[in-house]
Amino acid sequence: MGKxxxxxxxxxxALSGGGxxxxxxxxxxxxxxxxxxxxQGENEVLVxxxxxxxxxxxxxxxxxxxxxxxGAHTAMAMMLAxxxxxxxxxxxxxxxxxxxxxxxxxxxxxxxxxxxxxGFVDDTIKGAFLEISQIMxxxxxxxxxxxxxxxxxxxxxxxxxxRELLINAAADVWGVAASEVRTEDSxxxxxxxxxxxxYIEFAQQAAKEKGSNTPTLKSESEFKIMGRRDIQRLDIPxxxxxEAQFGIDVAxxxxxxxxxxxxxxxxxxxxxxxxxxxxxxxxxxxxxNLGDAVAVVAEGxxxxxxxxxxxxxxxxxxxxxxxxxxxxxxGFKQDLDKAVEDGQEIEDFSEGDVSLAFGAxxxxxxAEYSVPFLAHATMEPMxxxxxxxxxxxxxxxxxxxxxxxRNSLAKEFSIDxxxxxxxxxxxxxxxxxRADIDYSLQAAKIAIELPDTxxxxxxxxxxxTQHDHYRQAMVSRFKGGFDSNGAVVAWDNQFHEKHEPVExxxxxxxxxxxxxxxxNSATHVPFGPWRSVDHSVHAFFTESFIDELAHAAGExxxxxxxxxxxxxxxxxSVLDTAAKxxxxxxALPAGWGRGIAIHRSFNTIVAQVxxxxxxxxxxxxxxxxxxxxxxxxVSPDGFKAQMESGIVFGLTAALFGEITIKSGxxxxxNFHDYPMIRMKDSPxxxxxxxxxxxxxxGGGEPGTPPIAPAVTNAIFAASxxxxxxxxxxx
Amino acid sequence: xxxxxxxxELVSLDIEPDTPLLWAVREQMNLTGSKFGCGVAQxxxxxxxxxxxxxxxxxxxxxxxxxRSITTIEGLGGHNGELHAVQKAWIEQQxxxxxxxxxxxxMSAAALLQETPAPSDAEIDxxxxxxxxxxxxxxxxxxxxxxxxxxxxxDVMLDNAEQGG
Numbered sequence: 001m002g003k004x005x006x007x008x009x010x011x012x013x014a015l016s017g018g019g020x021x022x023x024x025x026x027x028x029x030x031x032x033x034x035x036x037x038x039x040q041g042e043n044e045v046l047v048x049x050x051x052x053x054x055x056x057x058x059x060x061x062x063x064x065x066x067x068x069x070x071g072a073h074t075a076m077a078m079m080l081a082x083x084x085x086x087x088x089x090x091x092x093x094x095x096x097x098x099x100x101x102x103x104x105x106x107x108x109x110x111x112x113x114x115x116x117x118x119g120f121v122d123d124t125i126k127g128a129f130l131e132i133s134q135i136m137x138x139x140x141x142x143x144x145x146x147x148x149x150x151x152x153x154x155x156x157x158x159x160x161x162x163r164e165l166l167i168n169a170a171a172d173v174w175g176v177a178a179s180e181v182r183t184e185d186s187x188x189x190x191x192x193x194x195x196x197x198x199y200i201e202f203a204q205q206a207a208k209e210k211g212s213n214t215p216t217l218k219s220e221s222e223f224k225i226m227g228r229r230d231i232q233r234l235d236i237p238x239x240x241x242x243e244a245q246f247g248i249d250v251a252x253x254x255x256x257x258x259x260x261x262x263x264x265x266x267x268x269x270x271x272x273x274x275x276x277x278x279x280x281x282x283x284x285x286x287x288x289n290l291g292d293a294v295a296v297v298a299e300g301x302x303x304x305x306x307x308x309x310x311x312x313x314x315x316x317x318x319x320x321x322x323x324x325x326x327x328x329x330x331g332f333k334q335d336l337d338k339a340v341e342d343g344q345e346i347e348d349f350s351e352g353d354v355s356l357a358f359g360a361x362x363x364x365x366x367a368e369y370s371v372p373f374l375a376h377a378t379m380e381p382m383x384x385x386x387x388x389x390x391x392x393x394x395x396x397x398x399x400x401x402x403x404x405x406r407n408s409l410a411k412e413f414s415i416d417x418x419x420x421x422x423x424x425x426x427x428x429x430x431x432x433x434r435a436d437i438d439y440s441l442q443a444a445k446i447a448i449e450l451p452d453t454x455x456x457x458x459x460x461x462x463x464x465t466q467h468d469h470y471r472q473a474m475v476s477r478f479k480g481g482f483d484s485n486g487a488v489v490a491w492d493n494q495f496h497e498k499h500e501p502v503e504x505x506x507x508x509x510x511x512x513x514x515x516x517x518x519x520n521s522a523t524h525v526p527f528g529p530w531r532s533v534d535h536s537v538h539a540f541f542t543e544s545f546i547d548e549l550a551h552a553a554g555e556x557x558x559x560x561x562x563x564x565x566x567x568x569x570x571x572x573s574v575l576d577t578a579a580k581x582x583x584x585x586x587a588l589p590a591g592w593g594r595g596i597a598i599h600r601s602f603n604t605i606v607a608q609v610x611x612x613x614x615x616x617x618x619x620x621x622x623x624x625x626x627x628x629x630x631x632x633x634v635s636p637d638g639f640k641a642q643m644e645s646g647i648v649f650g651l652t653a654a655l656f657g658e659i660t661i662k663s664g665x666x667x668x669x670n671f672h673d674y675p676m677i678r679m680k681d682s683p684x685x686x687x688x689x690x691x692x693x694x695x696x697x698g699g700g701e702p703g704t705p706p707i708a709p710a711v712t713n714a715i716f717a718a719s720x721x722x723x724x725x726x727x728x729x730x
Numbered sequence: 731x732x733x734x735x736x737x738x739e740l741v742s743l744d745i746e747p748d749t750p751l752l753w754a755v756r757e758q759m760n761l762t763g764s765k766f767g768c769g770v771a772q773x774x775x776x777x778x779x780x781x782x783x784x785x786x787x788x789x790x791x792x793x794x795x796x797x798r799s800i801t802t803i804e805g806l807g808g809h810n811g812e813l814h815a816v817q818k819a820w821i822e823q824q825x826x827x828x829x830x831x832x833x834x835x836x837m838s839a840a841a842l843l844q845e846t847p848a849p850s851d852a853e854i855d856x857x858x859x860x861x862x863x864x865x866x867x868x869x870x871x872x873x874x875x876x877x878x879x880x881x882x883x884x885d886v887m888l889d890n891a892e893q894g895g
Contacts, residue, residue, distance in 0.1 A: 035737050064751070068827075069826070069827030069828030069865050070827070070830065071827075109739065122769060134876070151889075223868060232821065232824060233826075235826075235829070236820075236821055236824060236825075236826050236829075237821060237833050238829075239826040239829030240813070240817040240821055240825075240826065240832060240836060241763070241803065241804070241807070241813070241817065241822040242761075242762070242763015242802070242803035242804050242833045243763070244829050245762075246765075246830060248762075248765070248766065248798030249762035250759060251762070257757070283746075285784060294895065298751055299759075300749070300757045301753055301766070302746075302749045302753045303746075305769075350796075378828075378830075378864060379765070379767050379773065379828065379830040379831045379862065379863075379864045379865060380765070380767075380828075380830045383764065426828070428765070428828050428829070429828045429830060429864050429865065430828075433863075458766070460769060461767065461768040461769055461770070472799075500874060515847045566741055637824055638824075641824065641827060641867070641870070644866060644867065644869060644870070645865045645866045645867065646866075647866065648865075648866020648867075648868065649864075649865075649866055651866075669774055670768050670769075670770055670772060670774035671768050671770075671862060672770070672772055676773075676862045677866065677868070678857040678858075678859040678860075678861075678862060678863060679854065679855050679858040679859045679861070679868045679871065679872070682866070682869065683866035684869070685869055
C-alpha cells in the first residue's frame with residue numbers, strides 16, 4: 001500500500017510514541033476557517049471539518065474515504081447524520097479533497113494507539129496523528145478501516161459536536177438554557193416558547209466555535225439512522241443509469257488517449273522501439289519510450305491499441321528471463337529448509353515449549369500448503385487522465401490513496417505539491433490494487449511529455465493482468481502434536497514472506513505450545529495488498545490444518561474447534577451461529593460435504609459453513625452460511641453485501657485464481673485464462689449479523705479469509721481428499 | 731460515414747469501420763455508461779442492445795452496426811427519465827457495489843426479460859453468465875431480475891387488460 005506499511009506505522013509510532021507524542025505534537029487548533037478555503041462552496045457553511053450546511057438546510061458530509069463499492073460514503077454519512085440528528089433524506093456526501101488537511105489520521109491512530117484516551121489529551125493525540133499521517137501521505141481507504149476508525153473517531157464525534165454547537169448558538173439567541181433546546185430532523189426546537197429553527201439558521205454562528213472533541217454520543221437505543229436496514233446506499237442510483245463517473249469516463253476538451261505495453265518481465269527496460277510503421281498514421285499522435293514501457297498516444301483507445309500492436313519493441317534481458325512458477329515455488333521450499341538449517345528464522349509468535357511438547361507427543365501430523373500469486377482483476381482496468389499546463393499537474397483517476405498520488409507525483413516530477421491536483425472518481429473496483437500509484441505516475445509522465453494536452457491513459461485488460469501488484473504466492477508448513485490423552489498440545493507453523501496485518505497467522509485455539517516462525521524468500525514479482533492481505537493466505541493454511549487435526553482426533557471440524565476456543569467466547573458464538581444456520585448435525589445427500597472455518601480479521605469475526613456437491617462432473621459449491629460479528633453493523637445491508645462480496649471474491653480465488661510465471665513473465669492475460677466466478681457458479685449465500693456490542697470491526701475484507709478453507713474442508717468431508725494447494729484442482 | 735440509430739437518434743459517424751462499437755459510443759458519442767472491461771467479449775461490461783438483442787460492443791465493428799438500432803444504458807429508461815423496471819429492481823435490491831459492471835448486467839437482464847418475461851433460475855444463469863461482477867453480487871442480481879420479472883408480468887397483464895378493455 002505505497003508507504004502504508006506496518007514498518008512505516010511502527011516507525012511513526014516509535015518516533016512519536018509514549019510521552020514523546022505529547023512533547024512534539026501541535027494541537028490542531030480551530031481548523032475550520034483554514035479548511036473552508038478548501039471545501040466551502042458559495043452559500044455553503046462549513047461548520048467543522050466534516051460537515052457543511054446548505055441554504056436549503058441540506059447537509060453535506062465530507063468523507064475522507066473513497067467509494068469503490070464498499071459503501072463507505074454512505075456508512076460515514078450515516079454515522080455523522082445520526083449524531084447530528086439530521087434529516088437523512090437531505091444528506092449527501094462529498095469526498096474530501098486530496099489534501100493533507102484531510103489525511104486519514106484516525107487510521108494511523110487506530111493502528112498505533114487504539115486505546116481511548118482521557119478527553120483532555122485527545123486533541124493533542126489527534127494533532128500528533130494528523131502530523132504523522134501527513135508526513136506519510138496517508139489518505140487511504142483500506143484495511144477495512146473507514147467505519148471503525150474514521151467513522152468512530154471523526155464522523156460520530158463531528159456530528160455530535162456540531163449538534164452541540166447549533167444548540168448553544170440557538171440557546172444564546174433565544175435566551176434559553178441549552179438544556180431546553182432539542183433537535184430533530186435537522187431542526188432546533190425550544191418547546192417551552194414554541195421556537196423552531198432550521199440548522200442552517202445557526203450554522204454561521206456555530207462555525208465560529210471549535211466545538212468539543214468529546215461530545216456526548218448516543219447510545220444504541222437512541223439510534224435512528226445507524227443500524228437501519230432500509231437505508232439505501234447513496235451512490236447506487238447513479239450506478240444503475242450509467243451516470244456514475246469512474247476514472248475511465250473522464251472527458252476533457254482536446255483529450256488524446258494513450259495505451260501502453262510494459263516490459264513483460266518485471267524489472268526489464270525498453271531497449272529500442274521501432275515506430276516507423278505507425279508514426280505516419282493520422283490517428284497516432286506520439287509514440288513514447290517511458291523507460292520500462294512504451295506508450296502510444298492517439299485520437300482514441302482503439303487507434304492507440306492498434307498502433308501499439310504494430311510496434312517492434314525490444315526489451316532488455318534480466319536475470320529472471322528463464323524463471324517459472326515451478327522454480328519460484330522450489331525456491332520458497334529451499335529457503336524454508338535453509339532457514340531451519342541455518343537457524344535464520346524470524347520468530348513470529350511463541351508460547352510454551354514446542355520441542356518439549358513434540359518430544360512428548362504420541363501422535364504428530366504434518367502438512368505443507370501452498371497458494372499461487374493472484375491478480376486483483378478490478379472490472380475497471382487501470383487508467384488515469386493527466387494534464388500538465390503552466391507548471392500545474394492535474395490528474396483525474398480512481399485511487400485508494402488520493403493524497404499519496406498527489407505527493408508522489410510532486411516528488412517524482414519535482415513539482416510543488418500545491419501545484420498538483422488530484423480529482424478522485426468512483427473506483428471500478430479497488431481490492432488493494434488502487435492503493436498503488438503506478439498508473440498515475442505513468443499517465444503524468446506522458447502528460448508532461450505532451451504539455452497542454454489532456455492525456456487519458458487506459459491499460460488493456462492484458463496489461464492490467466500482467467502488470468498488477470500481486471497477492472504473494474506462498475508455502476506454509478505445519479506440524480501438530482497430540483498427547484497420550486488425545487489432546488492437541490503442540491502447533492508449529494513455518495512460512496515465508498510476512499506482510500500485514502501482523503496477526504494473520506495467529507490462531508485463536510487453546511493449544512498450549514505454539515511456535516510460528518518465518519523467513520524471507522524474495523521474488524521479482526511485485527507484491528501488492530489483495531483484499532484481506534495476509535489473512536487470505538493464512539486463514540486457508542491454519543483453518544485447513546486445524547481441520548486435519550480434527551480428523552486425526554476423530555472429531556468433526558465444528559466440535560473440535562469449539563472445544564479449543566475456550567478463551568474466545570465471541571468466536572464460539574459466531575461459530576455456533578454459522579453451524580446452526582447450516583443445520584450442522586443434519587445429514588447431507590450422498591456425495592455432498594460440509595466444511596466449516598472461522599477467522600478473525602480487521603477486528604471482525606467471521607465463520608462460514610459451506611456445502612459442496614461432488615456428485616456431478618465438476619465440483620459445485622452450493623451454499624455458504626456466514627455468521628459475522630463486527631461489534632455492530634452500522635449499515636446492516638451494506639455489511640451483508642460486503643460479506644457476500646468477500647465470499648465470492650475468496651471463492652473465485654479458491655476455485656480458479658492462479659497467476660503463473662513463465663520465462664519471467666505473467667502467463668495469464670484476460671478473463672479466458674484468469675477466470676472469475678460467474679452467475680452459474682455462484683452459490684446461495686446466507687448472512688447473519690451478530691451485534692455483540694464490542695469495538696467495531698471492518699466489513700470490506702473479513703468475509704474473504706474463511707471461504708477457501710471452508711470449501712476445502714467440505715471437499716474433504718465429501719470425498720476424503722485433502723486439498724493443500726489452491727486453486728482447487730478436482 | 732457510418733449511419734446508425736443510437737437511443738432513438740439517427741447519427742452519422744466519421745470513423746474507421748473496424749472501430750468497435752463500444753469505443754465509437756464512448757469516445758465519439760460521449761456516452762460513457764457502457765464500460766470497457768476486457769476487449770474480448772469475456773466480461774459483458776460493454777453490453778448494449780442491437781435491434782433489441784444483447785451484444786458485446788467491444789468486439790462488434792461499428793460497420794456491422796450500420797443502419798441498425800443501438801440501445802445503451804443511457805437509452806434504457808423512458809424518455810421522461812423514468813427508470814426501466816430492471817433499473818428500479820437494481821435499486822430496490824441494492825445490487826451495485828463498485829457499479830462498473832452494472833450497465834452491462836442491466837442491459838443483459840433487460841434483454842432477458844424482454845425475451846423471457848418470467849425466467850427460471852437456469853434461464854437467468856444462462857443469460858447472465860456472460861457478465862462478470864467482480865464484487866460478486868450475483869445473488870442480488872438474480873433477486874433483482876426475479877423482482878423485475880414480477881413487475882414486468884404485472885405490466886404485461888396491465889397492458890393486456892387495457893387492450894382487452
